[in-house]
Amino acid sequence: MSFTPARGSQPPASPARARLAFGGDYNPEQWPPEVWDEDVRLMAEAGVDLVTIGVFSWAHLETALDDFSFEWLDDVLGRLSTAGIGIDLATATASPPPWLTALHPEMLPVTREGHRLWPGGRQGFCPSSPVYRERALVLCGRLAERYAHIEGLRLWHVGNELGCHNALCFCDVSAAAFRVWLRNRYGDLAALNHAWGTDFWSQRYTDFEEILPPRTAAAVANPTQELDFRRFSSDELLANFVAERDVLHEVSPGIPVTTNFMITGHVREMDYWAWAREVDLVSNDHYLIAADPEGYTELAFCADLTRGVAGGGPWLLMETSPGAVNWQPRNIARRPGELLRSAMQHVSRGADGILFFQWRASRAGAEKYHAGILPHAGTDTRIWRESLELRRVLDAVAEVEGSVVRNRVGILFDWQAWWACELDSHPSSDVAYLDRAQALHRSLTDAGVGVDLAHPEADLTGYDLILVPTLYSVTDTAVERLQVAVEGGATALVTYFSGIVDENDHVRLGGYPGAFRNLLGIRVEEFLPLRQHDSVELSNGWSADLWVEHLHLDGAASVATYVDGPAAGIPAITRHTFGGGSAWYAACRLDRAGCDELVGQLLKASGVAPVAVARPGVEVTRREAEDGRSWLFVVNHSDQPVEVDAHGVELLTGKDVDVRLAVDAGGVAVVRET
Amino acid sequence: MSFTPARGSQPPASPARARLAFGGDYNPEQWPPEVWDEDVRLMAEAGVDLVTIGVFSWAHLETALDDFSFEWLDDVLGRLSTAGIGIDLATATASPPPWLTALHPEMLPVTREGHRLWPGGRQGFCPSSPVYRERALVLCGRLAERYAHIEGLRLWHVGNELGCHNALCFCDVSAAAFRVWLRNRYGDLAALNHAWGTDFWSQRYTDFEEILPPRTAAAVANPTQELDFRRFSSDELLANFVAERDVLHEVSPGIPVTTNFMITGHVREMDYWAWAREVDLVSNDHYLIAADPEGYTELAFCADLTRGVAGGGPWLLMETSPGAVNWQPRNIARRPGELLRSAMQHVSRGADGILFFQWRASRAGAEKYHAGILPHAGTDTRIWRESLELRRVLDAVAEVEGSVVRNRVGILFDWQAWWACELDSHPSSDVAYLDRAQALHRSLTDAGVGVDLAHPEADLTGYDLILVPTLYSVTDTAVERLQVAVEGGATALVTYFSGIVDENDHVRLGGYPGAFRNLLGIRVEEFLPLRQHDSVELSNGWSADLWVEHLHLDGAASVATYVDGPAAGIPAITRHTFGGGSAWYAACRLDRAGCDELVGQLLKASGVAPVAVARPGVEVTRREAEDGRSWLFVVNHSDQPVEVDAHGVELLTGKDVDVRLAVDAGGVAVVRET
Amino acid sequence: MSFTPARGSQPPASPARARLAFGGDYNPEQWPPEVWDEDVRLMAEAGVDLVTIGVFSWAHLETALDDFSFEWLDDVLGRLSTAGIGIDLATATASPPPWLTALHPEMLPVTREGHRLWPGGRQGFCPSSPVYRERALVLCGRLAERYAHIEGLRLWHVGNELGCHNALCFCDVSAAAFRVWLRNRYGDLAALNHAWGTDFWSQRYTDFEEILPPRTAAAVANPTQELDFRRFSSDELLANFVAERDVLHEVSPGIPVTTNFMITGHVREMDYWAWAREVDLVSNDHYLIAADPEGYTELAFCADLTRGVAGGGPWLLMETSPGAVNWQPRNIARRPGELLRSAMQHVSRGADGILFFQWRASRAGAEKYHAGILPHAGTDTRIWRESLELRRVLDAVAEVEGSVVRNRVGILFDWQAWWACELDSHPSSDVAYLDRAQALHRSLTDAGVGVDLAHPEADLTGYDLILVPTLYSVTDTAVERLQVAVEGGATALVTYFSGIVDENDHVRLGGYPGAFRNLLGIRVEEFLPLRQHDSVELSNGWSADLWVEHLHLDGAASVATYVDGPAAGIPAITRHTFGGGSAWYAACRLDRAGCDELVGQLLKASGVAPVAVARPGVEVTRREAEDGRSWLFVVNHSDQPVEVDAHGVELLTGKDVDVRLAVDAGGVAVVRET
Numbered sequence A, B, C: 001m002s003f004t005p006a007r008g009s010q011p012p013a014s015p016a017r018a019r020l021a022f023g024g025d026y027n028p029e030q031w032p033p034e035v036w037d038e039d040v041r042l043m044a045e046a047g048v049d050l051v052t053i054g055v056f057s058w059a060h061l062e063t064a065l066d067d068f069s070f071e072w073l074d075d076v077l078g079r080l081s082t083a084g085i086g087i088d089l090a091t092a093t094a095s096p097p098p099w100l101t102a103l104h105p106e107m108l109p110v111t112r113e114g115h116r117l118w119p120g121g122r123q124g125f126c127p128s129s130p131v132y133r134e135r136a137l138v139l140c141g142r143l144a145e146r147y148a149h150i151e152g153l154r155l156w157h158v159g160n161e162l163g164c165h166n167a168l169c170f171c172d173v174s175a176a177a178f179r180v181w182l183r184n185r186y187g188d189l190a191a192l193n194h195a196w197g198t199d200f201w202s203q204r205y206t207d208f209e210e211i212l213p214p215r216t217a218a219a220v221a222n223p224t225q226e227l228d229f230r231r232f233s234s235d236e237l238l239a240n241f242v243a244e245r246d247v248l249h250e251v252s253p254g255i256p257v258t259t260n261f262m263i264t265g266h267v268r269e270m271d272y273w274a275w276a277r278e279v280d281l282v283s284n285d286h287y288l289i290a291a292d293p294e295g296y297t298e299l300a301f302c303a304d305l306t307r308g309v310a311g312g313g314p315w316l317l318m319e320t321s322p323g324a325v326n327w328q329p330r331n332i333a334r335r336p337g338e339l340l341r342s343a344m345q346h347v348s349r350g351a352d353g354i355l356f357f358q359w360r361a362s363r364a365g366a367e368k369y370h371a372g373i374l375p376h377a378g379t380d381t382r383i384w385r386e387s388l389e390l391r392r393v394l395d396a397v398a399e400v401e402g403s404v405v406r407n408r409v410g411i412l413f414d415w416q417a418w419w420a421c422e423l424d425s426h427p428s429s430d431v432a433y434l435d436r437a438q439a440l441h442r443s444l445t446d447a448g449v450g451v452d453l454a455h456p457e458a459d460l461t462g463y464d465l466i467l468v469p470t471l472y473s474v475t476d477t478a479v480e481r482l483q484v485a486v487e488g489g490a491t492a493l494v495t496y497f498s499g500i501v502d503e504n505d506h507v508r509l510g511g512y513p514g515a516f517r518n519l520l521g522i523r524v525e526e527f528l529p530l531r532q533h534d535s536v537e538l539s540n541g542w543s544a545d546l547w548v549e550h551l552h553l554d555g556a557a558s559v560a561t562y563v564d565g566p567a568a569g570i571p572a573i574t575r576h577t578f579g580g581g582s583a584w585y586a587a588c589r590l591d592r593a594g595c596d597e598l599v600g601q602l603l604k605a606s607g608v609a610p611v612a613v614a615r616p617g618v619e620v621t622r623r624e625a626e627d628g629r630s631w632l633f634v635v636n637h638s639d640q641p642v643e644v645d646a647h648g649v650e651l652l653t654g655k656d657v658d659v660r661l662a663v664d665a666g667g668v669a670v671v672r673e674t
Helices: A032-045 A071-080 A099-101 A131-146 A172-186 A189-196 A223-251 A272-276 A295-309 A338-348 A384-398 A415-421 A433-446 A476-487 A593-608 B033-046 B071-082 B098-103 B130-147 B170-185 B189-196 B223-253 B272-276 B296-309 B338-348 B382-396 B413-423 B435-447 B476-487 B592-606 C034-048 C071-082 C098-103 C130-147 C172-186 C189-196 C223-249 C273-276 C297-309 C337-349 C382-396 C415-421 C432-445 C476-489 C591-607
Strands: A021-026 A050-053 A062-064 A086-090 A152-158 A283-285 A315-319 A353-357 A409-412 A452-454 A465-468 A493-496 A522-529 A536-537 A543-545 A547-553 A558-562 A571-578 A580-584 A618-624 A630-636 A642-645 A649-652 A655-657 A662-663 A668-671 B019-027 B050-053 B062-064 B085-092 B153-157 B283-285 B315-319 B352-355 B408-412 B452-455 B465-468 B492-493 B520-531 B533-535 B543-545 B547-553 B557-561 B571-578 B581-586 B618-624 B630-638 B642-645 B648-650 B655-657 B660-665 B668-673 C022-027 C048-051 C063-064 C086-090 C153-157 C283-285 C315-319 C350-355 C411-412 C451-452 C465-470 C490-497 C522-529 C535-537 C543-545 C548-554 C557-561 C569-580 C582-588 C619-625 C630-636 C643-644 C648-650 C660-663 C666-674
Touching: A021 A032, A021 A315, A021 A384, A032 A071, A032 A384, A050 A071, A050 A152, A050 A353, A071 A086, A071 A547, A099 A172, A099 B642, A099 B660, A131 A223, A152 C337, A172 A189, A172 A223, A189 A223, A223 A272, A223 A571, A272 A295, A272 B533, A295 A433, A295 A452, A295 B296, A338 A384, A338 A618, A338 A630, A338 A668, A409 A433, A415 B170, A433 A493, A433 A593, A465 A476, A465 A593, A476 A493, A476 A571, A476 A580, A493 A593, A522 A571, A522 B382, A536 B571, A543 A547, A543 A593, A547 A571, A571 B382, A580 A593, A618 A642, A630 A642, A630 A662, A662 A668, B019 B033, B019 B315, B019 B382, B033 B071, B033 B382, B050 B071, B050 B153, B050 B352, B071 B085, B130 B223, B130 B283, B170 B189, B170 B223, B189 B223, B223 B413, B272 B296, B296 B338, B296 B435, B296 C465, B338 B352, B338 B382, B338 B618, B338 B630, B338 B668, B338 C569, B352 B382, B408 B435, B413 C022, B413 C543, B435 B492, B465 B476, B465 B592, B476 B571, B520 C382, B543 B592, B547 B571, B581 B592, B618 B642, B630 B642, B655 C415, B660 B668, C022 C034, C022 C382, C034 C071, C034 C382, C034 C535, C034 C666, C048 C071, C048 C153, C048 C350, C130 C223, C172 C189, C172 C223, C223 C273, C223 C415, C273 C297, C297 C337, C297 C432, C297 C451, C315 C543, C315 C660, C337 C350, C337 C619, C337 C630, C337 C666, C350 C382, C411 C432, C432 C490, C465 C476, C465 C591, C476 C490, C476 C569, C476 C582, C476 C643, C490 C591, C522 C569, C543 C548, C548 C569, C582 C591, C582 C619, C619 C643, C630 C643, C630 C660, C660 C666
Parallel strands: A021 A050, A021 A353, A050 A086, A086 A152, A283 A315, A315 A353, A409 A452, A409 A465, A465 A493, A493 A580, B019 B050, B019 B352, B050 B085, B085 B153, B283 B315, B315 B352, B408 B452, B408 B465, B465 B492, B492 B581, C022 C048, C022 C350, C048 C086, C086 C153, C283 C315, C315 C350, C411 C451, C411 C465, C465 C490, C490 C582
Antiparallel strands: A522 A547, A536 A543, A558 A571, A571 A580, A618 A630, A630 A668, A642 A662, A649 A655, A649 A668, B520 B547, B533 B543, B557 B571, B571 B581, B618 B630, B630 B668, B642 B660, B648 B655, B648 B668, C522 C548, C535 C543, C557 C569, C569 C582, C619 C630, C630 C666, C643 C660, C648 C666
16 A cells, blocks of 8 residues: 555655555563564564554653653664564554642543543543643654664554544533634624524623533433534644644655544434545544344445545554454354455455454453454464465555545535434434435445445536435535536435435425435425334335325325325325436335345346346445556355456466356455456 | 413403414524524424523623613514514522522532532522512613513513522521511411421420421421421412512513423422412423333323313413423433323313423533534424424414313312421321322323313312322311312312321321211221232222221212221221212222222213223324314324214314214324314 | 351351251331240241341431440340340341431432432442441441340341342432542552543543543543442442451450342342441341242352352342232232242352341331241241241251262353443343343253353363453453363353453454454454344354344354344354363353254263253252262252152152152152262
8 A cells, every 4th residue: 555645745754565454463572572573573474564553551651740751662663663564553542640630630531521541541532632742742653753664664643533432522622612612603693593593592702702512401402412522522632733733744754654443323413424534544443243144335435435534545444353343242253254255345445454353462451352463272263264364365455555535426414414313302212314325335236336425515417327315414515515416417316304404404495305305306294203113105016114204295196105004195205307307206214125125126227237236145346547547356254155247367376267257155256347 | 372361460462373382492692693693593483482591591681789780681682573472471589599609608508418519510408598680670670671661572571490400498597588478478487386286296385486497306307397398488479479470560561471380200399279379370391201111101190280270271381392302311212202292282272382402402501401492403304394284283273272171070189288298207108198189180081081170179169079199188178078069069089198187297187087087988098008019909809909908888888998908898988978979988098000900990980971982002182162162172192093083174184074074193283173 | 057257267156957047037126025035936836047127227226326225135144145045146237227318418328420319228328438438337346245145146137138129329428439449459549540441521630629520421430430330339348348357356256247239130229249248247138039930040150159149159148028029019919839849949059047027017118028937917828837837847857968969060150240341332132141141041950960150360270161251341361260270171152242351341353252352262243232132043043132242252162143134154163172071162142942053063072961850840959968968959949740860768758769759730859868
């Protein structure tokens, strides 16, 4: 991976030969130096070419206020350089050491209920803390000065999973920072009072100093206060990144700077569309949720979303686990072959490197049961062998480096809409933001169709099919972008509880979905959420649960109506010709079969063809280089072999493929297409 | 509705023509003045004749300490007066504004665990706060002075749902007030130590200053402390009402004063028997629990209980929702016709007016998904049309205004017994206070029999059948009242876990149920609660679960014994002749069929006939005027038409009814009887 | 019971005739003196010969600081002495009175989240509080001085259930004490930093003052910090005991001192192996968990464990309930005969006395629904009659007093391993420490085989069969002890997730289970926990769930392999010859039938024969006297009669038993064997 900065003016560190990175987090401070020797030897054996170092080293690097100790790190970095292993050097600011929080307990975060969170875990600091910022920048600067020019430095790694554990802090320091942020956003109180709807429940503010974070209140909090607090919190964390990045850019020009995102189904606090604009390279951490035997579908969604925030360009998988993790209720181990499949899912969707947490499994501490490339049991283990096999495969397909993924289908996705969608006191607490986005993504994947995740305010005119799942809040700009695309010929699908409010969480009046009524040619007078376990049938045989609506056609045609339930006889699925395109609406939560069939109709309507014809559980995707070369990836998650139409050279085996490519059960193939 | 004060010396505001009120909460401050024009026009169209205004207006009326701003309210009230719309003017003290809590954070309530509850919701004040009291009375006084004599003022509305969100506060201010209350109740510590049983667990107090609210402790709290704290908390909230009421009575004589109660299955903090003595008119808020498709049975129970606390006289439904609410997990919309059925349930049980929260659905804030008469989608909606239909029906039956409901069956009900019954460390946490009361009420309703809810210390001699469900704690006076009634010929039914303790939560010794052993002619030596999912059969074929007892007959006869379970062979249902009447006991939790059959036997034994013969799901009730007129109400919740014996004129259609009245599936009928 | 001190230099109080104690907690301060007369009369009628008095009397004995009031206690003790009833005198320090916590609120405990726990319950003090310690010792000293020489004093009872409700306190006082404890344990910070693995997550300490209890943190706490905090907390509570004991030994020599342990499945905070070394007599409180109809199996396990900590010698059941308790969700009453069966389970497993909480059921307070020997309903009750019957049976079998239980099978048990096993972030949160220990105990009991519970560092050479269930953490010493025993000929069984870490919770590297790899002849490279509801089949027909492993044979033989699941074809059960013995390994969680069969094979392999052949649900155990006499106990929990081989005299009936002893359904028998 060449680490071309994804954004900004920083030049790449140095030209590098095409190679997909392989490696992981390396925490040498947990082991005595004799182990370091073994580490470097085994890294060479495994083909590790990039390690992240120093993530949790603050306590070892600054052992007391302004008392720095770099010698041990000099030693380790020297060994790595000598061995030709690339370095992703962390700024070590992820977790402040005990001496610092003991000096400044006001740095510690505070929960919504008012509980101070004490040291003993990690990342225990208030994101708005000026003390934290000051000390982090001192450390970051010292590291940059010392190591900017060492051999093998390929990447700077700011903090770690910023916002993990401490994304929302409700302390007095945060309150003061929130007020500053609000002054910047609104200018004056009149604007804030309007946006927050403080005319309700006697909440009107007369002085910025009266404003607090949405701490636990006697009743449901003001929803716009909550929404702005989430925006503020994401911005505060990002500001910490930017401050460190600026130091690094100044002291260490030419080395790209990243921080590892957490684009995954269970983290939602950071608006990564905004974050991606600030990093030189998008990198992401992804861990499978073990409870779901088909968790690979969530991986595929997250990988596509990561590529989306990376602007379509290559990105880096900064962390995943070579085996089981330790923080889920039941930490299911990977099945044989799963490590390769997961890794190739990421590569097929734009990753140019696969790194793991962590190199060597810890023997102590809270994460000792998190797998490492080098397990507790040593190298005579399946995990070690499959890791080496992965390195071999990455080399075999190294030519894909720098290529991109281009799709004709886009799903609109917005963290801010996620926050707004899942606020309290909504019609049904069963409506989950990710639900429809992931369901539609899965139906497309099962149909062999690639899909991008796009910001609602992006230019959508390049897409033939645009899906708008549960996009509860939208700006006027986003509405306009979608209309322009449909007028220009695209097909769109909007699902229920989309376009209901503006960015202030104010209802768009006159009938739902206010933002899209015109586009969709419908008017909804009332939501009809269903009771738990209830479901309804549609006139075309599909089933749905959770949500139906009292809908009127206002230009649209009915595709299917409800046969029973509270909206019997009322249209459930509609289609509306709009300019040169058409806009569909799904007013209910279709089950998996219904979702598949709807997606099939939309693909037909929009003329989008699959990458290749496969079957559910088999991923078929394509990367394309600027020079016209392309690669077909097949990842077979099923327990049956599969055949796929392909022409070219299969890179793992080196064999020519004429017409049909056979992929074993659980197997992976990559074809350079001709 | 004429708003004759239910209690006290205040004369009615003015003679009014017979009309059942229709309207709701109106929050004009959420909208610009151009919307006010539309509001008044549409209110006239809808036939609104009473609106509640100013509930959450404190922040708009007092914009800083002693800085008042009434002009906007003058404007709105003027528009309403001009349009002839009656005004229920709130004292605007429901939610203190941010400037006040910023000045006095000690006003904010504190939870049992010690969490301060911050602003951002509503009603965030400590009920014992002297600052709150002082500022509330200033505002209340200013409003009373300004508006006492305006045209159209029909009612004062103190606060809002007093005790919603802030019923129990554990702060130091509350602690001090609790001590004052305890001094008043007990006089000295010896009496308190006795009542609280502080000889147990080394809890004896030697100074009132040692006493605290029942904050979270290392082990289960003292139950009598908890009970007294609930009494205190209800009294403190009521004292806030009384203080405002007294100001209003002084400044604005002749206008009745109310506050909206929350008599419903999920609110239990206020002892409304005591509260009803202080209001000029009983008004209530009731919302259906959407998870229950048969939630109308809970409505019927609550409406009867509201009439009970109103002393049998008419009362006002101050709030219900014209559609879905926003605060339940799944907010199910009303089905077609349900709005009318619900409203007529209330009217048939004594309501002389139906008001809604709220007139116009909000576009922002925490309650924007709470339905309004005027929905987000406007007037071309079912909710709007059904609201207008309701107004028409209320006019058609307006002659019932002022009439009352008289029944021969009474259920004893006591909020203080509810609190005591559900304290910690009881034999079974499955015993819920409302369970038997609502089950018996439902069986009676299904049998077409009307029933009153009565305080246990009320004079019961007017009832032929008295039901005593799960009345865990009773005073000696209550025991005496019941005995007198039975001696005089009444039939009584007592169910398990009744009469166990006195008002201090001290067990009445010598065998359960200590208070009623003599009346019932039984002695229970041991409770035998069942494991979850276990059930038992009775010798008469009935089934029961949750609870059985080791019971001995001591004068009573066995009606049925257990066939199996831990009390096999032991009487489950008993009957005891007592004076001229008889007293039955049900020692187990009968299932619905068993409860129906038991109620059938009791009705036969007491000679109580139904209002009319109907079937389950069809409510048949009667209101009676002092002049001898009477009206039969039929509300058909079922999906089948029904026929009921009736003679007179059906008021909705104006048609004569000779012998049989046919009511459509889901329909409503009101017959002026001849 | 003669109350020979189990440990230490204190001589027994006085020679006493052989009798098994019977009585319970007596709280006369809850009742007026006229009730005391009745109490003493009824105690005599019931045969009570030992009562615990003063447990919660602090508020009555010291009514203000240094203001003591002993007269009432003089009176009560005098009545008891006169009636010849033995006295177990509590030091009354269980619950500090309100006046003391009002003077010193810093005495109150604080939760992990930072909530102060307020008075109102019981035992609301920080275990490390110097104020508590000081005042407790003053009271203890005054009681000892006053009552050391009274007639009938047989036992001192320090505090009550030490650690119930307040075992873990996170306040600043506790933090300071924790630091002192850590200095003692580690000497310097380098050792602490190593043990806690603070190299991970930047947690390295540079000053002891930086260290805090494991209060709620932003992420998972350091596991060794948590483990040490549990060790510290157990030690702090024990130190309070020791301080009082030393006062009592000095002032009142010759009277044994105890405190009631809580050896039960739902309390785990105290390391009773350490505690037992400090008491003169082991006494225990045990309450059945009512939700489990077969809760007697948990009782049997706990009774054996109590005997284990008592060094095999007799012990005293200090508390159980004569009927239902009050603190479980559903407090199921005892079935007829169950009181005797439970009591005889304790006696058969080493108890020399059965005491109850409490003598007379309270009429007020938090425990009023906890059964007493004398129920609310008085003496005409089953509980009273069955209590008297128990006294009769205890007299009939009094000759067993002082005899012991000797077994050839041992189960290793360690509270510290329990704590470590259930720390956060483990491979599967389904792994529960007690699960396998209780399952193996049950299989042995159903097979009629007696079993000891032994500390892992005990000398194990006396056992023929040693079971090591889920012993997650072990010291090198423990490993050595087990190896020595197996080398000497014993058979051992180790189950999954044993021997994984050392006492610092550091993984023993090189393959699991690091501590036992050598002994077992296996190497596990990876844990393969199963998803919820998944199960696997074994080649010998057994079933398992929750956990399997990727295991390699390294000298061991495979007994059974997995047929399906993630380890299909891999050994599940192994056997390894080691010295003169053999060591088995069970890598999965067998269901009940599989566990029974495995135990059957182990008994055969080790040549251990049952006490007698019975069937599941029938307990068959033996006590043995030093003079060679022995007694066979049979407790039939089933609803069918049973016959057991026996020779001798059945003591309850006095009848000779020739070959076969018949025991009724639900019955009990004790045979003096010949």
